[in-house]
Amino acid sequence: MPRGTVGPTPPVVHRPRRQRRPDERPFELLDAALRVFAARGYRNTRLEEVAAEAGVTKGAVYHYFSDKEELLLRALEQHQERALGRLNDVLRGRSGPASERLRLVLRRAFGGEDPARRDVLTLLQGIAHEAPGVYRRWLANGPVKGWRLVASLIAEGVAAGEFRSNADAEVAARVVITGLLGQIIYQQYADTVPALRIGNDRLIDSTLEFLLAALRPVEALPRRQPRTPGHRKQGGGS
Template identity: 30%
Template sequence: MPSPHSAPPDTPTTRRGRRKEARPGELLAAALDLFVEKGFAATRVDEVAAHAGVSKGTLFLYFPSKEELFKAVVRENISGRFAEWDVELEGFTGTSSELLRYCFQTWWERVGATKASGLAKLMLSEANNFPELAHFYRQEVVEPGHDLVRRILQRGMDRGEFRTVDLEHAVYLVLAPLMFLMLAQPTMGLCIPCPERFDPDQYIQLQADNVLQGLLVRAT
C-alpha cells in the first residue's frame, strides 16, 4: 500500500490534469514561436494549437481570438515585466552611469537575445495592417519603455551626474543602438560583413560608453 505522502500514480488522468494546468503557458510559447517565425497575419490559431499539442477549441477556452492571444504573448514576454523593472530601478543603489549600463545589459539578456525580440520586428512590419494591435503595443511596450529610460536619465540629472538634456529626444540615444542590435539579429550577415566576429556584449558595452560620454557632466 502506498504511503499517504507518496506521489500519486502516473495515470492518464493525472497526466491530463497536469497538462491542463500547463496549457496556457504551452500555448503562449507556441504562439511566440509562430508569430515570430511567420508574422501575425500568416499565423493561424489551429497551427498554434497543434504546435502546443492541444485542440483549437482548447485554445479558445483561454484566448477568445488570435488578437487576444497575441496580446497575451506580449504581456507574458515583455510588458508584464515592467513592474519588476520598476522595482529594480527604484531599489538601485549605484550611480546613474551604472544603472544605465545595467539597463543596456539587462535588456539584451531578457529581451534582445530572446525570441521576444521578434515581436518588435513583427510590429514594425505589420503595424499598418493591424492598427488596433499597434495601438496596444505602443501602450503596453513602447510608452512604458520610454518612460523607464526617461526616469533613468532624470535620475542622473537630479543627482548632478548627467548634464541637462531634452528627455523626449535623449530617450532615443539609449534606444537606437538597442533597436539596431535587435533588428540586425536575424540578418546579421547582411548588416555586418563579418558576423562571426561580432560580439553583441562588446557592442552593448561600447554603445553604453558612447552614450555616457555624451551624458556625463564634465569637470570644469
C-alpha cells in the same frame, strides 16, 4: 511566397506536448502562440500551427481565445509583463550612481543575445498594420516606458551633478532605446547581410559609453550652441 518565410520547415521549437493540466492550458497556448508567431510572423501563422505547437487542435484554441488577434494580444501581454517584471526587479533598492543604474537597465533589457526576444521584436514591428491596437499597446508599455525610465535615470544623474543639465535627456533616451531595439532586430539578418552584424556586448557597452560621454558635465562646453534651444526641456545652463 506561400506559407512560411523563415524557412521551408519551421524552426519552431516543439515542446513536450500534452501535459494535461487544464488550468495551464491557456498559458501553454500563449507560449506556443508567441513562439510560432515570432518564428513566422502573425499573418503567416495558421492557428492550426499554434495549436499543434501547444499539443492541442485548432478548435481548442477557441475555447480560450475569441480569435486570432486576441491570441496575439494576450501572448504579447504575457511576454511584456514578464519582461517588465524582470526590468523592475533589477532596479529595486539600487541606489548607486545614475550611470551605474543606466548600465544595469540597458544590460537587463538588451543584454545577452536572445533569439526569442529578437524574434518577438521582429513580430512586433510586423503587426503595425495587422493589429494596430496591439502594436500601439506595445509601444506604450514597452519602448515608451523604456525611454521614460532612462530619461528619469538621466534626470537623477543631473540632479546629482553626475550629468550635465542642458542635454535633451528625453530625445537621448528615445534614440538610444529605439536604436538598440532596431539593432537587435537587424541581427536576425546578419547571416545574409553581414554588414548588419554587431556583437551584443559591444552594442550595449559602446552605446552606454556614448550616452555617458554625451552627458558628462563640462567645465567649459563652449562652442556648441544649442541650435534651437526653444525645445529643450530645461533651459540651457550658463
